[in-house]
Amino acid sequence: MDKILICTGTSGIAAYAVEVACLFEELIKKHKLDEQYRVVRVGDRGLFRDVLVDVVTEDSRLVYEFVKPENVEQIVIEHLVGGRPVEKLLAGKDYEDFFSGQMRIVLSNCGEIDPEDIGEYIARGGYEALKTAVSMESLDIIETVTSAGLRGRGGGGFPTGLKWKFCFEAQGDEKYVVCNADEGDPGAFMDRSVLEGDPHSVIEGMAIAGRAIGAASGVIYCRAEYPLAVKRLQCAIDDAGARGFLGDNIMGTGFSFDIEIMQGAGAFVCGEETALIASIEGKRGLPRPRPPFPAVKGLWDKPTNINNVETFANVRHIIAKGADWYSSIGTDGSKGTKVFALAGKVKNTGLVEVPMGTTIKDLVFGLGGGMARKMVKFKAVQLGGPSGGCLPESLADMSIDYESITGTGAIMGSGGMIIMDQQTCMVDVARYFLEFTVEESCGQCTPCRVGLRRMLDVLIEITDGRGKPKHMTFLKEMGETVKSMSLCGLGQTAPNPALTTMRYFQDEYDLHVNKKECPAHVCPELLKFKVIEDKCAKCGMCQKTCPVDAIEWKKGEVARIDLEKCTECRSCIRACPFMAIE
Amino acid sequence: MPAVNTSEVKKSDIVGMIEHHREKKGVLIPLLQEVQDRYGYVPKEAVEIIAAELDVYPVDIYGILTFYAQFHLKPRGRHIIKVCMGTACYIMGGKEILDHLKGTLGIEIDQTTEDGNFTLEVVSCLGCCGMGPVVMVDEKFYGRCDLQKMDEVLQEYGK
Structure with missing residues (x-):
């Protein structure tokens, strides 16, 4: 039977994918094509082209992009009934470039299978790795994962095999496997897409880990902001249990393993492993000193192995295809692929999976298709969310692997990658991240609680035009203090956005402090809402976007802003590709 | 819901x-x-x-x-508007959307309109970064928002 694949992950749904899917079903029935076509709701494939719709027959596959509910009838009548594909809606070169440059291992099923149908997962080799693993000795599984060179994808980059070994060797009658699905970094959505698009791959990885360390229970700690992921995970857990891949005596080997889902309640710090454990135990999510590490004393004081979603999703491929295959991908120190969430001012936004060692330039200008607006130039890439840093264009040739990135002062993080252009103010970005970490600091350590607050106060003064030269020294000193004197990863990395922007964009700070200018035209207190006549291209874009009609413009004339009417909403500044409004 | x-x-x-x-x-x-x-x-x-x-x-x-940010100790409005303040949404104009909503509804973050119809909240990241700026009303996502689109959305919910 031929299939119509419709991407209905959270991002697809935001672009009316559910409506599109329902319309297809309705019209297929109406035109009596339901014997020939089946609508399959797949997870997000990664490229955000509103709704992606694939028509898959035995010998062909055509992809439609930017499909809206009003296009469905045309596709059904012209293509499915008439046999003539709707040319103007077919995916173009960007789509091809975006996918051809990738190496999809973790994402291989995302956007291809119905995540709520275990049969489709099994048909693509699912649970074969678990079958292999249950007949292996614990140490052999651990050795395979170790020699594959898999490192934790949550941000830390700790060798996964070693982590498993510690937990295997720890004494304890009960052990736990915990999946960290508390993807709290703003700007990161890799884990959400995997959970929504291929939940069984995570479950299979966890079961293999359970077999390796000798655990019988698993917990997935998932962000409350991801309701669809929770729903699909629960469905997958139930189905896996019904098929005997979870539960007692799996495949008659005597190995038993079950998984429960715990929903987070909105606290970024719970991504830190000891805080996450406290939260599962029903307490405030406060990190505690390590050692003892969770591998020795974790959930309910039992040995616990915690890995992130993407790490678990890699495991089945390593067991199925072998450590040699996996370690042949990537660089010397960083093996395999990494999924990045490409977002911001880039043309093709979405998820990309590339071998470790790919350069930033390849990602932004290759797969990403370059900047969203050709007139406004690439300025920086933000890696690793609030714990990471902003890297300038001059580092665009750098290879993306754990070691190279750490050397820049940023971190690999979980894989969020926000592309920024000349209309992004780096001081404002630092202020934005500090606002976030001040809000999310748990408050235990004084340097993090008070120091970050003071750094934020100073950044607010700078962006408000009250900056002083001595503020720069203060930010550097306080940043180093907070980094070195905090207990957990949150405090140890929270100053990074401020420190890296100061390191690479010192000139922007200088302009804010000394000249009270914001070169990106972002900081409200430094804006005049005046059109710079020399730069104005007389295009009228600003006038069209103004919601309060405060801009006077006639064809061929320089625009003028009526400050009486202006509400300073900044729509015009954002719309102007020539940066002609200051 | x-x-x-x-x-x-x-x-x-x-x-x-x-x-x-x-x-x-x-x-x-x-x-x-x-x-x-x-x-x-x-x-x-x-x-x-x-x-x-x-x-x-x-x-x-x-x-x-x-x-935990998710818990609320006061009654909230019939419709909950969550403005995403994730990094991507922020640099794509999420702040402008938030300011516009504050102005239009006459309330600050975490407040409810007098008629009890809307509560305005911000959220760190909804995980739809490729569709930014994103706003969620109750369980429904709205991607690639701008000020005009926001006005239409508010009307949909009885503003």
């Missing part, structure tokens, strides 16, 4: 929820989530009943409620 916001807390309802969780370890967070699903917020009366039934101090429950 739109919040129910009933102020009548029935002891039997709360006890029923507690029974559902009692045998498990680490019950407090899932239990409080269930209470909030039912009432739209966590009422004071519910905290007192839970504290008595589970033999914990109310302060420990408030400790959890105020630690």
